[in-house]
Amino acid sequence: MSQDESTELHVTHGMAQLEPGLRLHYVTAGEGDRTVVLLHGFPQTWWEWRRVIPLLVQAGHRVVAPDYRGAGHSSRPAAGYDKRTMAGDIHRLLREHLQIQHPVAMVGHDIGLMVAYAYAEMFREEVSHLVVMDAPLPGTEVFDRLRVDPRVWHFAFHGTRDVPEMLVAGRERQYLQLFYNARIFDPSAINEEDLDIYASAYSAAGAMRAGFELYRAFDQDAQENRSALERNGKLKIPILAIFGAISNTGSGVVEMMHEVGEDVTGLEIPRAAHWIAEENPEKLGAALRQFLDR
Template sequence: MSDLTHGMADIEPGLRLHYVTAGDGERTVVLLHGFPQTWWEWHRVITPLVEAGFRVVAPDYRGAGHSWKPADGYDKETVARDIHRLLRDHLGIEGPLVVVGHDIGLMVAYAFAQAYRDEVSHLVVMDAPLPGTEVFDRLRSDPRVWHFAFHGARDVAEMLVAGRERQYLQTFFNVRNSDPSAIGPADLDIYTEAYSAPGAMRAGFELYRAFDQDAEDNRTALKRNGKLTVPVLALGGAVSTSGSLLGEMMHEVAEDVTAQIVPGTAHWIAEENPQALLVALLDFLGRA
């Protein structure tokens, strides 16, 4: 990978965020990971983005990776505000931002784009349902997203996963993967270490427990602000639960939507087919 800079940012009392930066381009791409991942999700695309002339920022949002794990604040508006403080106040980044989010990161990216509408030039969302949309409501009862209910069972989920983090994560990855080699043993080691840390699984589950609040917040923001007007690229996995619905879903909340299916992928797009992801991303950003 390109030379990376790791840092910790004091966001508020009780919260420090870990982040990785690379490159010094005039345009900044912010990469927001999903669950159960960290900034490492993006390790195969950071260097090509830097080589294409971008500055890249890949944070661990609150509760993930090396970031601190407070007891609350896992609604996506709060998580988006954390990221905004990291970018503007701590890193001092100016100018419009390209915001890319996968899975839980998709939800954070959308909340960011709604809250800071004049600061985002492009939004890229990848393979997850967005709370507050009709697509989310339809998918929530799909047996393939059983983990929404399991993660929502406070204390029970923590109790059952404790000491079995690696087995749980391996199963979680494998049932949503078109290529088992895409997230290999070394990657699993990184994620297992991250989510075996004290409070890490609890923090990850809290992201799901906030979905009802997220849905209310998103509906309120849409009613107040209207649909997003920035260009949106909606990328779905070829054999994922929500992949074919990403375009429909984003049309509920955005006016200018380009939807694509990424070949050779299920849910873990950045690992399963990083080349196709980069082609789609760079082509989209070339529209600026």
Template structure:
């Protein structure tokens, strides 16, 4: 599949030097992705809900300038990727990413993979399932199904949306036509800096999640949590803890930030925990400089 330099509707704010592409993953599924840089190491960025690859737009170019080939993906159901009716368990979504990297882009060497929120869950599933294909794992501010920390947080009133998103058809009915106020409130409730998600950023996300089937697909990633928990516990029993180095980043005032290092020690042997100052949940947008510094130190790269 050929690649283009087409840009989203907010093209005036899109960093220069990014290339957009679409990859055929399986019948009924094409993934949209963005690449930058030609470095010898590959860094894969996986966003969360209710976001798209745009979550990373402030850090892609600096990471490419640090020597990475950066690949930011719209995972199954999100952004400009297609929205199949199923397959939102994170093991399947990790398989999508592997086919993108291996079959479509021809990447053979181990990659650094970073995931935020839902992307954290997909990145972990990738690292567990394809253990020899990941050199380092970066996880950011979310609970991982199948861990004790996830079970503790699931009953916290501040994550009420887990249950709401799990109410199939009801959640879609109540949000339909109200995507903008719902997403605005979702960002505001998890933000230490309201300016971090600008009006232009919100426009990108509202446009993406107002598309037919987009909110349903977004909710389905939550509805798969029970399956994810079962898959993760089975993988841990089968394979043991991850042995690759893990960087666990938490927001200074987020719900799960203080627990993310403890959580990852349940499933990984080599964990470095770091709280990113001046952030709540949206780390790469609230403090991109802090995020970049943490990633560069962990991966042994320098500022471009």
């Protein structure tokens, strides 16, 4: 990457053994007790945040960016892809493995949005800020409306048992490239090197199956989110709902978060579609730093 010295990416890799058969890979950067947790989407890994991490570190934050269950270098178990279980994974990574005891800011994009919300809902006293980026949340009216939109055809395709594995096997790079290009403003934001990194991750044994299981858990996620909202009420922490200027979700992400949160601010990122952290990292980084200073 051609970056000036102030935004050069310096991260430390680690592996957390959470239980037999479940390890989470993560990277950390920066120091201090202002911790930001970055949760990627599908079909990506922690690498999604490569251009945002230096901006947050420069602003004095400590960053933790995991590969969630099933992605990247983390384990790919057969089950556990409901978002509350995945949030529990992240909680154990932060509290037990990294020994972080202070409240953290959760930032989630796409599937990571769903995990970040589950984390904030389950561990309310342990989250200071929540940032959600460009995806619908199961259990909301916005999700029910968007899941039947032809532009999100992949929800049904990925949710079908066995068929997507059969059709994508051996064509992972081609499928990922199609997937990115269908939801992008700036095609250069995910270049050939980046595509190689993602394709290598999702060509690994079981990786695409694990990715599809994320979608197969949506009905369970919806039921659990509705029950939690009825039981515990809306979130009270500050929430920033971000969407790309030409994304499929659009301002629906703001409407969606008003369903589950009391203090919601919406933000449109220009020159971006769905892959905001890669298409316009400067605008995103500036927005995160301003919001996290609240």
